[in-house]
Amino acid sequence: MSYCVNCGVELDDTARFCPLCHTPVVNPNQPVNDALPTPFPEERGEVPPAAKREAAILLSAMLASAAVCCGVLNLFLHPSRMWSLYVIGAAVMLWIWLVPPLLDRGMHLLLRLMLDVGAVALYVFFISLDLNGWTWYAGLALPIILWGGSLVLLLGLLLRVNRRSLLTTVTILLGSLGAFLVGVEFFIDHWIARAWEPTWSIIVLAICAGLMIPLLVVRRVPALREEARRRFHL
């Protein structure tokens, strides 16, 4: 048997260090016995996140009843226009946003973001149905949503799957905002004039870049980074 030289307590024959003070066990007369089973199992048990089935059902019921109520009301109030599609679409979008994550708590972030972007596309599609706007939907809205969605997916990958510091996060967010707006102007120009003449989005992009440069400098220079940490309690 070995004792901790620090604490004076007897240790198990399988112990490599004292569990109280972490002093390694060095006993030339009796090396650590690996053949014996350890006093406690080494296999970890996982605690799966609990599914919030109740909340999911309640939320589904609320959204469904709001959608049905508006659908019925639409039959009597301004029946010439399908205005209830706006509410039903919003309900569907909210449902896709909120309910699947409640049912599957371990859902991967990227899958969730893809569903969310899909829901937005679906909602705008409902609106275009009412406005008879298949052309603008396919030509303008859908590309912008897909562009924004892919940026959000990229952000999710960059920021959530691999954790970043606050400075890096802000820098990346500014950069993607600029990129998104350049894309928006590209699609608008392409839709209206079939040619790309970037103007306002370039200004926004320049501002974003201007904001990013000091952040990048602070991030790169260790002394400045430490100073920022201290000042802002990062």
Place this chain on the structure above:
Amino acid sequence: MAKDNKSGKPEWYPLDNAGVLYSAIQKERYSAIYRFSAVMEERVDSAALQRAVNRTMPRFPSFGVRIKKGAFWYYCEPNSSPGPFIREDISNPCQPVRFREDGGWLVRFYYYERRISIEVFHAISDGGGALVFFKTLLAVYLRELGYAVPNECGILDVDQPPKKEEREDAYARYAGKRVLRAPLGEKAYPNTGTPEPFYSLNVTMGFLPLDILKEKAKSYGVSITEYLTAVLMKVLVEKQHRERPRRERPVALAIPINLRAWFPSKTLRNFILTVRPCIDPSLGSYTFEEILSQVHHYLRLNINRQQMQAMLTGNVRFTTNKILRLIPVALKDPVMSLSYHLAGVRPYTGTYTNPGAFLVPQAMGRHIRRMEVILGQATLPRVHCASISYGNEMEITFAGTLKETDTERDFFRFLVREGIPVKVESNRTACSELMF
């Protein structure tokens, strides 16, 4: 209160006031759970253990329940899902329960090498009730292995039908007229540390020879529980002092008292109250002897039948209050969580529970090497302490979700300095990065 079984429907019964509390503070990441383990002389025969569980569960209907959320209160009903099934043990015990998963079982069985463990959700039973259940299970297990074990020392006969008084709400039975409300304790030294990632529970056990410990306590003229309580408080007072806080807060422990010793009851459900011995270092420094004397006299003065009856009456009033009954449980839960935090967490530095000696018939004692107890995670990253004695061995466990080992280290070092040999085992396998 249990409804009659004539209609063919399963009987349900409301939770007692302790059960209501533990269900209300139940969260996705926290449950009030404790574990008892028996380390046998032989490796565990898992098939025999499963048979023993299957034979024992019907005798203990208050353990074979699931908890359901009613509109206004939680209630228990017999669990008809398959199981409970024994499992191979894991390194991070006392995981939170889920009322709607795992078949809704609130008692779990594990085995590892020679160790048999049960984990119990505190809403269905306290340590006293769970030990009767565990002792009976161990007896049935040994019988399954072919040993003759008599039904003595509190082992229940599994061939008899369950008795109604074992399922009584003993709080309600002994509730009197006068209510004594303990004043809301002052905020105590929290003794929190760096939390481990979810879900980890660091367990450190110390094993002491009981005769030497008893001799030591006797030399101070106190009981073993009083002695160990004072050691823990001394260690915590010194730990706070070392941390040099702006203001030293009182060090107070929650000590659960088994009420069955004062109010005769056969109940296997909850029947405990806690008392709060407290040392205020802002009044001046205390020597170990002075702390010992404070603890000794506090416990002797405050643990009496009349005072405890008035305290439990107050708790029972809470569950029978007409106005409170009409508040939906969804609103009651957050209020109860908050009041639990204010009255049950904030005024305490930690918990120390000592269910006492585990007595078994001689025929059984030959097959059990030692007993262990673990109090599961606290609502804060702090350690809780629990102890149990068996034969000539006292087992003391510190368990918590924090990385630091200061409390248990100082505690066991104190005992070693007092001349009591300590053997330490732990489930910590990796040296923490918080090394000195």
